[in-house]
Amino acid sequence: MASGDRLKVSIVGGSGYVGGELLRLLLFHPYVEVKQITSASQAGRYVHTVHPNLRSVTALQFTHPDVLAEADILFLALPHGQAARSIERYTALARYVIDCSADFRLRDPAAYVRWYELEHPAPAWLERFVYGLPERYRAALSGAHYASGVGCNATAAILGLAPLADAGLLREAVVDVKVGSSEAGAQPSASSHHPERSGVVRPFKPTGHRHQAEVIQALGDTFQLHFSVTSVDLVRGVLATCHCLLNRALSDKEVWQLYRAAYQREPFIRLVRSNVGIHRFPEPKVLAGSNFCDIGFEVDADTGRVVVMAALDNLMKGAAGSAVQSMNVMLGWEETAGLTFPGLHPI
Numbered sequence: 001m002a003s004g005d006r007l008k009v010s011i012v013g014g015s016g017y018v019g020g021e022l023l024r025l026l027l028f029h030p031y032v033e034v035k036q037i038t039s040a041s042q043a044g045r046y047v048h049t050v051h052p053n054l055r056s057v058t059a060l061q062f063t064h065p066d067v068l069a070e071a072d073i074l075f076l077a078l079p080h081g082q083a084a085r086s087i088e089r090y091t092a093l094a095r096y097v098i099d100c101s102a103d104f105r106l107r108d109p110a111a112y113v114r115w116y117e118l119e120h121p122a123p124a125w126l127e128r129f130v131y132g133l134p135e136r137y138r139a140a141l142s143g144a145h146y147a148s149g150v151g152c153n154a155t156a157a158i159l160g161l162a163p164l165a166d167a168g169l170l171r172e173a174v175v176d177v178k179v180g181s182s183e184a185g186a187q188p189s190a191s192s193h194h195p196e197r198s199g200v201v202r203p204f205k206p207t208g209h210r211h212q213a214e215v216i217q218a219l220g221d222t223f224q225l226h227f228s229v230t231s232v233d234l235v236r237g238v239l240a241t242c243h244c245l246l247n248r249a250l251s252d253k254e255v256w257q258l259y260r261a262a263y264q265r266e267p268f269i270r271l272v273r274s275n276v277g278i279h280r281f282p283e284p285k286v287l288a289g290s291n292f293c294d295i296g297f298e299v300d301a302d303t304g305r306v307v308v309m310a311a312l313d314n315l316m317k318g319a320a321g322s323a324v325q326s327m328n329v330m331l332g333w334e335e336t337a338g339l340t341f342p343g344l345h346p347i
């Protein structure tokens, strides 16, 4: 595509971790050109001063969010609550808006009261946004103009559980999620201070994690969901270990057939299954920077429990990667455009 034909994309909240990953992806995307990337605190500075991996890759400078101009596509990567407050402004500036926050992920305004303890400031917009997980909402995303982002822990749980839930086999799922530190964003806090964060295996939300709402919305409430999140000593990465109790016992082969049927055509889902070697199950480490979600399982022959493991990079498949994948679906482009980086090994 000639550079003049590329669609103009801007990123709001560009100094954050998700904004940085969006920029990395969009700079190499074949059908778009990055027009603006905003930051109030870094306005006027070159983007590489905040995202050093992009030194010499782009000469873009941060612009202040107040001077955000019209674009074809806007990506919002703002702290929770900011996008909803200004959604009329953003949608007036661009035909396509993809918001990575939780502000438009849930359809039901009452769910925001329950899970976020707030009255949604723009409830009429909720039904206009499609949940930005193409593996689940591809048809609705196709041709849509507004997409939400995804919760990273929710994405691992949804993709891990979906084949069993869709088949009506799931009775109860205990989802134990381990997460890296970049999930909390670029703003430092007491819990991210190095002496406090380094080496941790710290229970973060044993119950009541907000991403549960997204899992229930995506998979339905026909099974009992238990969800616990623990912070571990990783920068990037989510591993959801899902202990699945079923309505009837399944053999190893039956589980494999179910997952293969669900995911064999998905470009970003890889089934990990091997009897030998050290990489027999999904691991977040080898997914850093990639848009893959790796899924594996093992059947406990003694109890009938199926342990499903889903791993991803929270900043990629759990945020910026799914957002760009959603853009590709919305615009009718190849779904993999700009997303082919396979990750690194060793890392």
Ligand SMILES: NC(=O)c1ccc[n+]([C@@H]2O[C@H](COP(=O)([O-])OP(=O)(O)OC[C@H]3O[C@@H](n4cnc5c(N)ncnc54)[C@H](OP(=O)(O)O)[C@@H]3O)[C@@H](O)[C@H]2O)c1
Pocket: 012, 013, 014, 015, 016, 017, 018, 019, 038, 039, 040, 041, 042, 065, 077, 078, 079, 080, 082, 100, 101, 102, 149, 150, 151, 152, 182, 183, 184, 185, 186, 187, 314, 315, 318, 319
């Ligand atoms: N981190 C993850 O793994 C992850 C995964 C999935 C979804 N998400 C969601 O993605 C969003 C961004 O996350 P993040 O981790 O990138 O956060 P972050 O690192 O804290 O970045 C937030 C960005 O928003 C800007 N900002 C703050 N208030 C603003 C306002 N009122 N108007 C315009 N810009 C504003 C900040 O820069 P300035 O203050 O300089 O403007 C910064 O660039 C969050 O809603 C988060 O829930 C994050």
